[in-house]
Amino acid sequence: MNLKEFQEAIQQPAKLEGLELEPGLIDRLLQDVGEEGQESRNLPLLEFALTKLWERQKNGRLTHQAYTDIHGVKGALVQHANQVYARLSRDQQQQASQLFTRLVRLGSGTEDTRKITTRSEIGDWELVTILANERLVMTGRDEQLQEDTVELIHEALIREWKLLEQWVSENRNLRQLIQTVEDARKVWLVGKKRENLLEGRLLKNAKQLLDNRIDIGISKGIQSFVRWSLLWRRLQIVALLLIPLLIVGMPIEYFSREDSVKQDYFRMEISSEQADREAVLNLAGGCWAEWQYPEMPSYLRERLFGNCRSLRAANLKKSYLQNLNLRGVDLHEADLSGSRLGGADLSGSELESANLSGSDLSITNLSGANLWGANLSNTGLFGTNLINASLISANLNNARLVGADLRGADLRGANFERVTFSCADTVYRAYPEFIVSKIKQCPNLKDIKWDKNTNWKGIEVWGTWDIVENIPPELKEQFKDK
Structure with a gap:
């Protein structure tokens, strides 16, 4: 747009609304907007300034005094930013300083500019929503990454807002380092x-x-990237030192390790709780590392973090497995009846057709676990995490779902006959020192999948049906009919 077009963009809408501009006001607006080469980038600032003038109109007249009060085209946005920041709580102000600095790309010998940042890099999105409603940032969507994005409304905030300039200048070298690492991480993610x-x-x-203790908003993604880089470089050094030893000692170590595995499988058959616990840890205590470091060779991963061997069809009746990390373990068709698994992490584990009848699964993490056809009858599922778990055709007859979380669980064809739903006022962990009191948990059935083959007969609710959170209305009607 040239200056004449800018003038028409101001005058014509004002004329349509019956507004009058004081003589010379348009010239002041055009003078502030029309810096050579800056017209197009100043257009959003003009829009913002006109909005503020509209709010201060007197008897259908836009005045020089109002324009002075809002500090002109550039000052209007900065003044607004200061006012919005002043209205935030102390915690929100601290978050805002981190958020705004993340939205600035530091220049090296060039001007700082704004940058687009994703939701995963920001984390808490509540403040972003507040600032977007106040027109200090604008949100969007990256279709390739399938993520929400946010950026500063205008680079004038970087150039003119003294508070943002102060935040950016603090620990600038460290922030420059974060930016460099962030750029490297984006290349690595491809x-x-x-x-x-x-x-x-x-x-x-x-x-x-x-190691840095200054809170400057280092995202979890950057932290994970740095840790993975450190781990990989250390492994390279270790590998160089161990290659001669491995060439000589690998066959001996391999046969010794496999012999130990055989002994652990045998120990699981012994009727000793401690033997079961130690054997399971020795055989599958390192399965979590398959999730954490999927690209690492399995031979090296097992030697660094422990074995991840199959426990399919294992006899683990009445085993003491409380608080163990068994993430991703293969327990297909295993017999865990009467076992104590309270506080254990079995997220993502394979428990298809497993027998868990009569077992204690209190506060157990079974999120994303495959429990297709598993026997969970008479189990205690006190505060158990079953988010996104597959319970297709599972038997939960007479199970106690006190405060269990079933959000997103697949319950098609499952048997919920005589299941007990109730709330818990206190959560007890496995050991006295971990007791957590005054926490009220109620069953949560948000986004569950179910069908006509899901058996809901004889459901017992201690209290009213309102204690079951997010229960689908049509399902509540079914329950009432039963």
Whole structure:
């Protein structure tokens, strides 16, 4: 747009609304907007300033005094930013300083500019929504990443807002390092190639981000990227030192390890709770590492973090497995009847057709677990996490779902006959020192999947049906009919 078009863009809408501009006001607006080469980038600022003038109109007249009060085209946005910031709580102000600095790309010998940041990099989105409603940031959507995005409403905030300038200047070198690591992480995420991990002086400097105690908003993604780079470089050094030893000692170590595995499988058949616990830990205590480090060779992963062997059809009756990390363990068709699994992490585990009848699964993490056809009759599911678990055709006859979380669980064809739903006022962990009181949990059935084959006969609710959170209305009607 040229200056004449700018003038028409101001005058014509005002004329349609019956507004009058004081003589010379348009000239002031055009003078502030019409910096050579800056017209297009100043257009959003003009829009914002006109909005503020509209709010201050007197008897259908836009005045010079109002324009002075809002500090002109550039000052209007900065003044508004100061006012919005002043209205935030102390915690929100601290979050805002981190948020705004994350939305600035630091220049090296060039001006700082705004940048687009994703929701996963920001974390808490509540403040973003507040600032978007106040027109200080604008949100969007990255279709390729399938993520929400946010950026500053205008680069004038970087150039003119003294408070943001102060935040950006604090720990600038450290922030420049974060930006460099962030750029490297984006390259690595494309193909997750090892050669794109951090190394050399940059990796040494990036380690400061993990050690640094100053809260400057380092995202979890950056922290994970730096840790993975450190781990990989350390493994390279260890590998170089161990290669000669491995060549000689690998066959001996392999046969010794496999013999130990056989002994652990045998120990599980012994009727000793402690033997069961130690054997299971020795055989499957390292399965979590398959989730954490999927690209690492299994031979090396087992030697660093422990074995991940199958426990299919294992006889683990009345076993004492409380508080164990069994994430991702294969327990297909295993017999865990009467076992104590309270507080254990079985997220993502394979429990298809497993027998868990009469077992204690209080506060157990079974999120994402496959429990297709599993026997969960007479089990205690006190505060159990069953989010997104597959319970297709599972038998929960007479189970006690006190405060269990079933959000997103697949319950098609499952048997819920004589299940007990109730709330819990106190959550007890496995040991006295971990007792957590004054927590009220009620069953949560949000987004569950169920069908005509799901058996809901004889459901017992201690209290009213309102204690069951997010229960689908049509399902509540079914319950009442029973």
